[in-house]
Amino acid sequence: MNKTTISELGSCRDREAEIWGWAFNKRSSGSLVFLQIRDGTGFCQAVVDKSVIGAEAWEAAGKVTMESSVKVGGKVVEHPKHRGVFEIHASRIEIVQIAEEYPIAKKEHGVDFLLDHRHLWLRSKRPWAIMRVRDMVIRAMGEWLNDNGFIKIDSPILTATSCEGTTELFAMDYFDLGKAYLSQSGQLYQEAAIFAHGRAYDFGPVFRAEKSKTRRHLTEFWMMDAEAAWVGHEENLKIQEELISYIVQRVLDKNATELAILERDIEPLKAVKPPFHRITHKQAVARVRELGSDMGDDQDLGGDDETALSKEYGKPVFVEKYPAKVKAFYMKRDQENSDLALCADLLAPEGYGEIVGGSVREEDYETLLKRLEEFKLARKDFEWYLDLRRYGSVPHAGFGIGLERLVGWICGIRHIRETIPFSRLINRLTP
């Protein structure tokens, strides 16, 4: 019998076909058994009728437990009421392996229990849908970057120093060279890469040994850093708008099933098209204070501030021009006000908060040297980075996208631990 996948069932309509997968539910009604089957590509129902199937197959259907692996063949029939939904009227059932009693039942489980069983929980509909969206976000990101001249230059993970001078680093012994640290960002390396390729990006895991236990933090997460020569503040935001819009529209186009499983309201996603909203940090501070925040003039927005602010908008909003002193040393200052950085954080709407952070980079050697001193960073650790301003320096800008926060917003998932296959938190290192 012709083996097919559930996603391709429609092409076997009114013909015999066989699917190989797992039974995720079973219901009996007299001489009928309804097996719910999933095979990774989708979900479908197999109807087993005692009066038409052989005794052996009927017995097999009776034995099938939740998550048993099975091969089910029969006629592919469109659901009488749901167009485009196909069932199999089974004529053959083969059990591959009978599953033991499955630990994840239909009852509600606590999230710790589910994360302890993440290797199994991934099979459930919601995680399945989230991971498919994640996959599409990754694909779409690569497509847009490739189409717009960006070359993938993988940044190193093992580094000798912290890129941005923070202390929240995982450290390990590295042969005879002392300590190595896990990278928090590949940005500085992308800055080196643009002098070879004009436009470059990386995409890989980064690490923060931060004791934060919020819904927005993981100790290991995936980051995309993009950098482009000859790009200033305005074009930097334009690139981000176009990239984020492309990703969202691709997911809407390709993952309707997944978004429906997640009960994601897709209307706000449909609105994600350039131009995005723009406000200054100063305006943002004023607004969040009106909303009850006690943040100071020269502070970064806190998580709660971002949530409050991003609830005000129907599509993403750039918060531009932060006080330079709360941002990284490499950010170029605003010509009109040198206390401000030529930067922007992009907040996803509906309360999701920051998904992208970017800036123009300081390209002048002397100014950058002064910044290193101001930020109390050791010059010797940044000699190679300073070289980029010695040999053909160019104006340039870039940004970083936190994959899990982006996926969380698109999927409508508040806690980003569900947006990565195997989450690493301060209290979780397994499975």
Next chain:
Amino acid sequence: MNKTTISELGSCRDREAEIWGWAFNKRSSGSLVFLQIRDGTGFCQAVVDKSVIGAEAWEAAGKVTMESSVKVGGKVVEHPKHRGVFEIHASRIEIVQIAEEYPIAKKEHGVDFLLDHRHLWLRSKRPWAIMRVRDMVIRAMGEWLNDNGFIKIDSPILTATSCEGTTELFAMDYFDLGKAYLSQSGQLYQEAAIFAHGRAYDFGPVFRAEKSKTRRHLTEFWMMDAEAAWVGHEENLKIQEELISYIVQRVLDKNATELAILERDIEPLKAVKPPFHRITHKQAVARVRELGSDMGDDQDLGGDDETALSKEYGKPVFVEKYPAKVKAFYMKRDQENSDLALCADLLAPEGYGEIVGGSVREEDYETLLKRLEEFKLARKDFEWYLDLRRYGSVPHAGFGIGLERLVGWICGIRHIRETIPFSRLINRLTP
């Protein structure tokens, strides 16, 4: 003046255009200066004629040093002798930044010097070409996997135990949970993922704290692990053949310029199409002994053995069915001879050696438990992995591709330290 990129110069033929980039060479001849410009997308020559250009621009051309950043505008003219090669007859030159004396000269440098200056060396033609091929290999790999039903499921980097029981791991303190280790392979996680998605892959950095100092070893490198449900030994090899062939043909199609820069003989690459050669481990042992190796019957092939063997072939060769005891615990045994594993390593021809390693995985719970004991692995570390055989186990197989070895072969580069942007070796952690 219309800004364009060097790759798009042809579309501005006989019109005025401007390119922004870096001068990588300069030659003077009386009242002519020839500036060699690169902008990341390609290389071109700008001809500066004193008799037609203004005094200010002529003076600027004189000041340009190697690696200075410049904007050069003028008429785009096809080279009189080389079709498809375009020059700019300059009418405007703007210096963005005059580079200090560039440390990488035309003279030969030692590789340590070059790796110390990797952030600059990346600009040279060979590294530029290698990184562009690497980018295309990554794109092509993703394209083929996407088109063939594989979903990207990122494996975790931080793990609580070694997947395969080796001791060459980087270790660090992880909050209150004791030690965390950097992953050497995401395979076991991909095995979990196929129960949700049917076919899954990861692509990310992996780490080996191995004191090897050979041309085939890095402490940090990129690996793609693919895994598929319902796939046996034969289909596993077929998937690998098709994927590798697709990647090589895409590079041939898209990177002719880069391969020419690398002086790569493309004839052997053109031959990379299914089916690949296949020999058993037993045959391989016999052959390398004829070639002078002293390897034993039950040993893995050493680096030199792989080199010698792979020089014998004009296209990739699978070495199948290794003695099970030299391979990993999870490999399924050959039904015809239970001392052998249902595995294959794929050797690139021309002496390059292993680029892919794969196998069928043991899907039987009791057998896998026995293997863990035989390999002296702690059952408690693999409970989650054993779960995959408790709940709907299915036959499955997969393989891992080492990106840098693959890129090294395609580019014709013997030492893989040149195939990654910022290499990490036992004696190198910077820049």
